[in-house]
Amino acid sequence: MLLAVRHRTTYRYDPAVAGVAMRLKLFPSRFDGQKPRRWRVSLNGAAVKPDFTNGWGDEVATLFLRGGVPEAEVIAEGEVETHDLAGVLRGFREALKPGVCLRETPRTRADAAIAELAREADASGGSVLSRAHALQDLVSSRIAYVPGATDHGTTAAQALAAGKGVCQDHAHVIIAGARSLGWPARYVAGYYLAHIEGGDVATHAWAEVWVPDLGWVGFDASNDICPTADYIRVCSGLDAADAAPLRGHAEGVAAETLDVEVGVAPVAQTQQ
Amino acid sequence: MFDEMRGADGTRPPYREIERWLDALGPEALALKRDEAETLFRRIGITFAVYGEGGDPERLIPFDLIPRVFSATEWRTLSRGIVQRAKALNAFLHDVYHRGEILKAGIVPEDLVYRNSAFLPEMMGVDPPGRVYSHIVGIDIVRTGPHDFMVLEDNCRTPSGVSYMLENREIMMRMFPDLFARERVEPVDGYASMLRATLEEVAPRACRQDPVCVVLTPGPLNSAYYEHSFLADQMGVELVEARDLFVDRGLVWMKTTEGPKRVDVIYRRIDDDFIDPLVFRPESVLGVAGLMNAYRAGGVTIVGAPGAGVADDKAVYCYVPDMIRFYLGETPILKNVPTWKCGDPGDRAHVLDNLGEVVVKEVHGSGGYGMLIGPRSTEAEREIFRRKIEADPGAFIAQPTLALSTVPTMTADGAAAPRHVDFRPFALVGREIRLTPGGLTRVALREGSLVVNSSQGGGVKDTWVLADR
Amino acid sequence: MSTLSRTASELFWMTRYLERAEAMARLVEMGRRMAMLPSDRETAADEWRSVIAASGCAPHFEGRAVDERAAVLGLITDRENPSSIVSCFDRARQNARSVRTALTTQSWETLNEAWLKLGDLTEERVLRELPQTLDWVKGRCAQFRGAADATMLRDDRYDFGRLGIFIERADMTLRLLDVKHFVLLPETEVVGGGRDRHQWTSVLMATSALRAYHWAYRGDYSPWRIADFLILNHSCPRSLAYCYDEIIGVLDRLARAYGARHPCHHTATETVAMLADIDIGEIFHDGLHEFLIGAVARNNRLAYEIGAAYHF
Structure with a gap:
């Protein structure tokens, strides 16, 4: 596209x-x-x-x-x-090792509730890829998309406790949960083509999780899908503040x- | 317990002159001299504030008049070990910010580096001039016997204390000129010119004229401000605050009475987090917006490099001997203190079973605040640490409680009594590595105490390296 | 030649504050002298109010009852008053500490020692030993000037410090004259009397110029002469003319060193020319008060232009 x-x-x-x-x-x-x-x-x-x-x-x-x-x-x-690559970041060149993305930041600290959510996803079994999908599904179902419910300083733990938030909060909770399981995860800022007229803002954010053998794979709990040809990836970081464009x-x-x-x-x- | 003056067979040779001097002077005269020294320090304005302690913001670090002495032979071994360590630490820093060979080889666990907040992703691929990251390496060394020196920790950021090394000597020479006439003590006053030479050697490639070097300070309220101004003065360079600098066209400029003037090398005495509000803490008023970009583009050199702190972490410390073997292919000259990593289940069990005997340290902490000294702890304190360790084992290491050497130190009434000491020499890393014969000796002034930190009742001493006879 | 703009600014203000501390000590001395005259309580309070007005600290005393104790403490030890002697020392020392490397050890130690001793200036002691306290303050300021004079390199940093001294001194002399201008007006000569004579000598006392005046004018206390001495006499070190001789000398040196002249050079040159052209008769004819407020404004403008020219 x-x-x-x-x-x-x-x-x-x-x-x-x-x-x-x-x-x-x-x-x-x-x-x-x-x-x-x-x-x-x-x-x-x-x-x-x-x-x-x-x-x-x-x-x-x-x-x-x-x-x-x-x-x-x-x-x-x-x-x-x-092109739709089912969220896989194939052919991207970068110097940092995924291990850096295990580092906690104040916004992505996993509290007991996030760790519990992550364990639930982990217990669903299968490959890391399918468990990461499970995590995305869980975050999507636990945090309703409500614009204005949170602000840029809201932490992952606060967003999960409130049960509502925007794409930044979805991404933060996926990241916190993935890291608590020992999976490197990071925050991605980009653009998104909204299909519903006036339905969504066009700047967007999602999470990437490191999946062995595949590399970085995007997860968007706000739409509960992996990035498609509707997504434009711009930059990444440890959390929203770090990735700010x-x-x-x-x-x-x-x-x-x-x-x-x-x-x-x-x-x-x-x-x- | 090893006393550096009174060995097993009487007074050790390096201290013979000191002993004669002490005997000749006597306690009363010594006590008077001490008051005189304190007046001198205050008048010059050498003060040290302890962050967060409140009280007198310009407190003096107690200065003990009795020097600590190393023989020429002892110093030769020490200096070789210090230079070796400074080299390996810099090689490690270059490696982790480039290919990460030591991590790939499985010698240093990736986690210790990448999950450490001192590791700055912003430094990936940056090439500092001469591949130097830590230009001033302060290595804390303790002694437990005539031939037993061990490294307690490394300081790769911007270690402080060197002004005390220089001023302590100044005061001693002012007060006891006859003592220096009788004993051949290696001078330390070359430090400032060596530091300046080091700064000039790491000037950026873009620098075409004589490099303009500055010392960047957070300002007069910082506890080490005296040192900042002292070093700038001794080197003959400007002491600047962030508001004196700005970045334009990829270069750094200082605001002068003649308009902007270019700056090539910044010896910064502010923390990584604060140096550039555009990249690190956005609310920082101590930093210069755009500095990191100018640095990366080779327009300016930051001394020491941001992110150098990842090499002096207490958990990474355990691997420094491995770094020496890996990068230099040499056998470590200075030993580490044996260290248990609480992240390791076997080590942890040992530590928890022996909390009463070991010293527990927080991996990211510094300055002796987050520390448990087993033999001097209460049951309640041990319980607190037991819980802390169990909650986050990776954040702690433990070491045996060492019988630190003692050196004669003046008590309140002017008598000399043994007190525990450590030692911090300063290696300067530019195109070559330079070392001043001396360093900062810190002394625990309370009888039996092992804590030498100035924030917790520690003092300082002049440190002598004797010249070869 | 160039120096850090902030360094230039700190040096300029450091010497200004020390000069102000010294001027404060002289003003308190003047007030004390006036208060020793037999008079009613209200007259005594008036004298202290005029001292306060001359010190530029009136806002600090607003709404407070003024008597000798309040005035003395407010002008010497009160840290709430930004121009009290103690505050001036605090700020001068703060300036000095920020630019320690620009000072010689001897200059710094002199200032730092004086500052350390401020702790001994308790209210009770100041009131009990007022003359000794004021002598101490003047002595310390003089000692600092002496230390700087004897040890500092004669470069632009030294020059910025000198500018601070003379801008402040000119300002103080002008304000003191303005506060006392009514006793200097010709009509008061008719009134005459011991009190007025005492007023004039006190003005001279406040500028430490009494003996110098004797030498220059042989004890002829006419208000004209006093005003002439403090405004136009080039040999009186606290006169406006002298301050501007020094200022223009320093500014010319800076212009040579930097190879550039700025609006501040123009303003200072104009003032010097104006002082050379005018005589005291004209000043009184056109109005002493008007002359004084004009000169204060011009002096302020010069200070601003110096900062602008040298980027501080």
């Missing part, structure tokens, strides 16, 4: 700040299931190129605006060709407001 994406993020500072530093991880991954066709990132209209590829295999750009900055507008847009740091004291607009749509492909 060919998907068109436009993702605009605007930071406004009142009063204008002396400087803004930004770290962007807004470049869709390249692997067998995904090829960015043309992709353009800009900051206040100026084109942005990645400086390096980090250990996670994600391209990173660091930028600076100096001297009375009232606004920083980041636009990432382009087309990405996707945009991070800004303003110099000076100012009220900061954030405005985000995302659109994902299939591109009509004509036969040539």
Whole structure:
């Protein structure tokens, strides 16, 4: 499938700040299931190129605006060709070893309830792949998708206790549960083509679990499926904060407001 | 119990001059001298605050006037062992942030490295100049007998204490010039120029002129601020705070009265977590946004490298002798203290059965806070640790309670009495490894105490290395 | 040549605070002298209020009853008052500690020792031994200036410290004159009397310039002469003219070292030229008060422009 994406993020500072530093991880991954066709990132209209590829295999750009900055507008847009690989991240190059993804973070600490949930999934038997599917099913059934029920600081344990949340919470609980079983797991940020008109936001997040012999496999408890051709993978990390595609740091004291607009749509492909 | 002055056959040779000096001076004169020394320290402003203890933010570390002495022969062995260890630790750091051969070979368990929060994924693939990660390695060494030196722990981040080494010597030379005239003591005052040479050697490739080096401090409220300003002064470089620096076009600049000036090497005395709010703790005001990016791009060198702490973890410590064999193909010169890893079921059983005899340490803790000293613990304290270990065994190691050597130390009335000591020398790693003949001797001032931490009643001593006769 | 902007700023403020501490000591001395004159309680309180006004600490005393005890303690030991002597030492020492490497050991030790001794300045002791306390403060400030003068490298750092001294000193002299300007006005000469004469000498006392004045004007206490001495006399080290001689000298040195002139150079040059052109008759003719507030504003602007020129 060919998907068109436009993702605009605007930071406004009142009063204008002396400087803004930004770290962007807004470049869709390249692997067998995904090829960015043309992709353009800009900051206040100026084109942005990645400086390096980090250990996670994600391209990173660091930028600076100096001297009375009232606004920083980041636009990432382009087309990405996707194929359904049943969630398997085949053909992706990265330096970090999966072992790093056993590390706990404050947001992904497994409490007794998460460990219990993970044990239940583990007890379902079969391969790691099928037990990971069971974990995804369980998380999907225990945490209802309720936008606004949680915020960016909500931990996995809090989300499971509340029984509701958004994609970030689903991913965090899968990650916490998988790690408690000794399976490396990580957080993936990306875009998603929602099929119901106005039904879902287009930025999305899911979990990846390391499955022996297969490698990294994506699990999305929000839709209770593994990523398909409707998914665009952008970057990953130990949790939502670590994987954040945009991070800004303003110099000076100012009220900061954030405005985000995302659109994902299939591109009509004509036969040539 | 081994006393470094009074051996089995009378006074040991390195201490003969000290003994004559003590006898000649007598307790009353010594006590007076001690007060004089304290006044000197306060006037110069050498102070040390203990984080979280409250009270006087500019507390003095008690300084003991009686030096601790090593013979030239003892120092030769020690220095070879220290240099060897500093080399291996740096090789290990380069390896884990690149191919991870020692992990693949199964010599160091992957878990200890990858699950350690001091291991920074952000450092993967970064190539620091000269492949140096830990430029200042402080190695804590204890002694249990005439020939028995053991490494207690490694400090690969930014170990503090070197200013005490230098100032203690200054004060001693100011107060007792005649003593130095009688004994040939190796000087330590070359440290600052050696540190500066080390910093210049690891300047980034992008640096075309004489490297501009700075010391980055969290500010005057930091407990080691005195040391930061002291080192900057001794090296003749600027002491900067984060607000004095900014990143632009992949380079680091400091704000000067003439406008921005480029910085090539940053000897930072702030923790990894705080150095770059764009990459690590977002709320940090101590760091410089974009610093990591400039570092990765080769625009600036950070001394020591972020993520170097993974080499000085107490659990990784057990494997340093293996690193020496693996990377250097050498036999370790300095031994480790035997260590039980509570994560290992057999070791754990032994530790839990012998809580009254061993010292239990937290793997990620530091500074002697999360520690149980078996022989001096109460039943209740042992019970707390038993539960802590059972809940999270991997977080603890244990070691036998060592009979640390003692050195004559002044008591309240000016008399000399044996007190336990340890030793921290500082190796500087640049294109070559440099070592000052000396280091920081910490002493447990309370009779019988084994805790030398300045936060818990420890003091410091001048440390002498005698020149060859 | 360049130095860290923050270092320049800390040095500038360090010397300003020390200069202020010293000026505070002189102001308290002046107040004490006035209070020793036989007078009713209300007149005595007025004298202390004028001291407070000259010190620039009026906001701190707002809504408080002012008597000698309150004024003395408020100006010397009260840490709530940001310009009290103790606060000035705290801040100067804080500035110094932040830029320790920019100070010589002797300068730092002098300041640090003085600061360590502040603990001995209990309220009771200050009230009991006021003259000794004020002498001690002046002595310490002088000792620091001496240590810096004898040991510091004559580079831009030294210059930024010198600027702090003279900007602050000019400010203090101007404010003191303004508070006392009514006794200096010509009509008060007619009133005359012992009290006014005492007022004039007290102004000179507050600037430690009484003896110097004798030498320059042979004990002729006319208000014109006193104002002339403190505004236009180049040999009086606390006069506006002298402060600006020093400031322009330092700024010229900086301009040579950095190879650039800035708006602050222009402002200082203008002020020096203005002081050379005017005589005391014109100042009184155009209004002493107006002249003084104009000069205070110009001095503030200069301080701001110095910071802007050297990025602090």
